[in-house]
Amino acid sequence: MVSGAVIEFSHLTKRFGGVAAVDDLSFRVEPGVVTGFLGPNGAGKTTTLRSLLGLVRPTSGSATFDGRPYAQLADPLRVVGTALEASSFHAGRSARDHLRVAAAAAGLPLASADAALVKVGLDSVARRRVGGFSLGMRQRLGLAFALLGDPGVLVLDEPINGLDPEGIRWIRELLRAYAAEGRTVLVSSHLLSEVQQTVDRAVVIARGRIVYQGDLAAMSAGGGARVRVDAADRPALGAALAGAVVAAGADGFVVTGLEPGEIGLRAHRAGVPLTLLAPERDGLEDVFLHLVGADPAAAHAAGGDAVGPSAHGPGEVRR
Amino acid sequence: MSALRSFRSELIKLRTVRSTWLLALVMLLYVGVSAGGFAAIAGAASDQQNSPFAAGGIDVAPLVYSLATSVGYVFLVLVGALAVTTEFRFQTLTPTLLATPRRASVLVGKLAAGVVVGIVFALVGLVATVGIGGGLLAVFGIDTELGDGDTWALLGRIVLAMVLWSLIGVGLGTLLPNQVVVIVVVLAFTQFIEPILRVASAFADWTAEIGRFLPGAAGDALVGSSLFTSISGGAADPLEQWQGGLVLLGIAAVLTIAGSLTTWRRDVT
Ligand SMILES: Nc1ncnc2c1ncn2[C@@H]1O[C@H](COP(=O)(O)OP(=O)(O)OP(=O)(O)O)[C@@H](O)[C@H]1O
Numbered sequence: 262m263v264s265g266a267v268i269e270f271s272h273l274t275k276r277f278g279g280v281a282a283v284d285d286l287s288f289r290v291e292p293g294v295v296t297g298f299l300g301p302n303g304a305g306k307t308t309t310l311r312s313l314l315g316l317v318r319p320t321s322g323s324a325t326f327d328g329r330p331y332a333q334l335a336d337p338l339r340v341v342g343t344a345l346e347a348s349s350f351h352a353g354r355s356a357r358d359h360l361r362v363a364a365a366a367a368g369l370p371l372a373s374a375d376a377a378l379v380k381v382g383l384d385s386v387a388r389r390r391v392g393g394f395s396l397g398m399r400q401r402l403g404l405a406f407a408l409l410g411d412p413g414v415l416v417l418d419e420p421i422n423g424l425d426p427e428g429i430r431w432i433r434e435l436l437r438a439y440a441a442e443g444r445t446v447l448v449s450s451h452l453l454s455e456v457q458q459t460v461d462r463a464v465v466i467a468r469g470r471i472v473y474q475g476d477l478a479a480m481s482a483g484g485g486a487r488v489r490v491d492a493a494d495r496p497a498l499g500a501a502l503a504g505a506v507v508a509a510g511a512d513g514f515v516v517t518g519l520e521p522g523e524i525g526l527r528a529h530r531a532g533v534p535l536t537l538l539a540p541e542r543d544g545l546e547d548v549f550l551h552l553v554g555a556d557p558a559a560a561h562a563a564g565g566d567a568v569g570p571s572a573h574g575p576g577e578v579r580r
Numbered sequence: 581m582s583a584l585r586s587f588r589s590e591l592i593k594l595r596t597v598r599s600t601w602l603l604a605l606v607m608l609l610y611v612g613v614s615a616g617g618f619a620a621i622a623g624a625a626s627d628q629q630n631s632p633f634a635a636g637g638i639d640v641a642p643l644v645y646s647l648a649t650s651v652g653y654v655f656l657v658l659v660g661a662l663a664v665t666t667e668f669r670f671q672t673l674t675p676t677l678l679a680t681p682r683r684a685s686v687l688v689g690k691l692a693a694g695v696v697v698g699i700v701f702a703l704v705g706l707v708a709t710v711g712i713g714g715g716l717l718a719v720f721g722i723d724t725e726l727g728d729g730d731t732w733a734l735l736g737r738i739v740l741a742m743v744l745w746s747l748i749g750v751g752l753g754t755l756l757p758n759q760v761v762v763i764v765v766v767l768a769f770t771q772f773i774e775p776i777l778r779v780a781s782a783f784a785d786w787t788a789e790i791g792r793f794l795p796g797a798a799g800d801a802l803v804g805s806s807l808f809t810s811i812s813g814g815a816a817d818p819l820e821q822w823q824g825g826l827v828l829l830g831i832a833a834v835l836t837i838a839g840s841l842t843t844w845r846r847d848v849t
């Protein structure tokens with residue numbers, strides 16, 4: 262039975278020149294769940310994953326699988342399956358040969374190349390040169406490389422890019438099935454909606470720092486809750502709501518920090534008949550956009566384990 | 581053993597790209613035409629009285645056979661270098677290092693595969709020189725000297741030289757991972773700069789001393805017979821065979837070590 266490993270990032274920092282692409286990142290990725298690694302373009306996702314895989318040397322900090330750096334794994338492809346975003350294929354080599362090269366290097370039987378091609382649905386083009394492959398076909402070949410050694414850990418960088426709807430559904434089911442078997446699944450994306458249905462836990466980064474980590478379900482809970490309220494006599498309503506955070510909108514007020522019941526009670530006591538009382542909640546996508554946006558206060562407002570950049574001191578591991 | 585696995589993987593890589601086979605084919609044609617042409621000229625001239633190729637004159641067969649290296653070595657340098665530079669060009673270094681995270685093991689695997697490539701290409705070169713060139717010598721009634729143990733020792737040194745040239749190529753690719761740059765450097769140096777330097781170095785004694793250590797000159801010294809050396813002559817005696825071999829090995833070592841301390845350690849992004 263294949264079992265997953267715990268991935269642990271500890272104060273990982275990577276600078277390119279003076280720019281910190283990844284800045285003091287600490288988090289754990291547990292087996293048995295799908296963990297989404299989310300952030301906008303340039304947030305540092307790829308750099309983080311490449312550091313984890315020993316392709317990039319961190320400026321400081323570490324990233325390990327059950328406590329061991331990737332370079333010290335005896336049989337890395339049997340432990341960790343990786344698909345990184347760059348299409349790394351020799352254009353003149355066939356899909357099958359590309360995987361055989363990897364199988365030989367990993368000490369796997371050459372037949373595992375054919376098995377992996379069947380898994381990703383490329384067996385019919387196994388002998389075709391990769392140079393003629395479409396983006397989606399390359400993406401599938403990258404996944405075949407990841408699945409080659411039947412690994413307990415999957416690390417996928419934007420695996421959904423370029424896949425057709427059938428392919429997207431297939432990979433979602435694959436990730437869920439792998440996690441259900443107790444494997445570790447870490448999948449990056451710059452689009453929350455892309456992985457929303459698949460991911461259990463989310464780690465959100467922006468500008469190289471963690472802005473949220475925790476259950477995806479908890480991300481929107483409490484995030485951006487507010488009440489839209491209106492009355493014929495707006496000045497009277499405004500007076501009744503004095504003390505609360507109120508913004509005047511085109512169709513009434515938007516109140517944050519007060520429950521709908523409390524607002525109704527205040528209006529009743531002031532004798533103001535309400536024409537509108539509607540609780541509203543930000544969608545997950547809105548919360549996500551707030552998190553990765555320029556405003557660090559938005560990250561705090563989202564509740565959960567949101568971590569503002571300034572609150573993230575050295576030496577403390579936020580969980 | 582990750583270096584051994586890497587070696588097997590490198591052999592598959594070399595087998596499964598066209599460039600390897602294309603270079604082998606071009607080398608077969610190029611060396612074959614050179615050896616066949618030279619053998620035919622020598623053969624046609626051999627029955628003229630004052631020709632240097634007349635019986636008892638120049639020993640033709642070793643010159644023909646050694647064209648495998650003196651003409652063909654550039655192909656080995658290219659194959660060796662491409663084994664490294666294609667990894668950068670197509671970003672296949674990422675899957676390579678994911679399968680074999682220890683970079684030293686990858687390099688050892690490439691060098692070991694370079695030995696195999698050297699042997700295989702040497703055999704291709706010998707098919708061209710001994711097969712085509714030697715065949716024409718026989719047609720013209722010139723002694724092919726294939727019954728002579730010295731000739732077989734020469735062929736053995738040709739194989740050794742080709743292996744060393746292949747390793748030099750791997751080292752060069754490690755140091756200069758840009759494919760276009762490395763091809764230009766190899767062609768310019770082997771076909772243009774070094775021949776000029778070798779001729780020019782013959783004009784003074786002290787330059788001739790240095791000229792003996794040029795890679796091509798060292799390679800010819802290792803093989804112990806070269807049309808180029810016998811044409812350009814030279815003020816200084818060539819290096820001993822073993823010295824020539826050591827110079828090639830030294831160049832391969834210096835390039836590989838320099839590359840492994842610089843480009844080979846870089847981040848792969
Ligand atoms: N080799 C490099 N040299 C210099 N800067 C780099 C290098 N690689 C990445 N960076 C910088 O590091 C930052 C993070 O880049 P990274 O590719 O990790 O982001 P990402 O989250 O993967 O983005 P995307 O969603 O676009 O893939 C960016 O500012 C990028 O410009």
Ligand SMILES: [Mg+2]
Nearest residue numbers: 306307308346
């Ligand atoms: Mg990226």
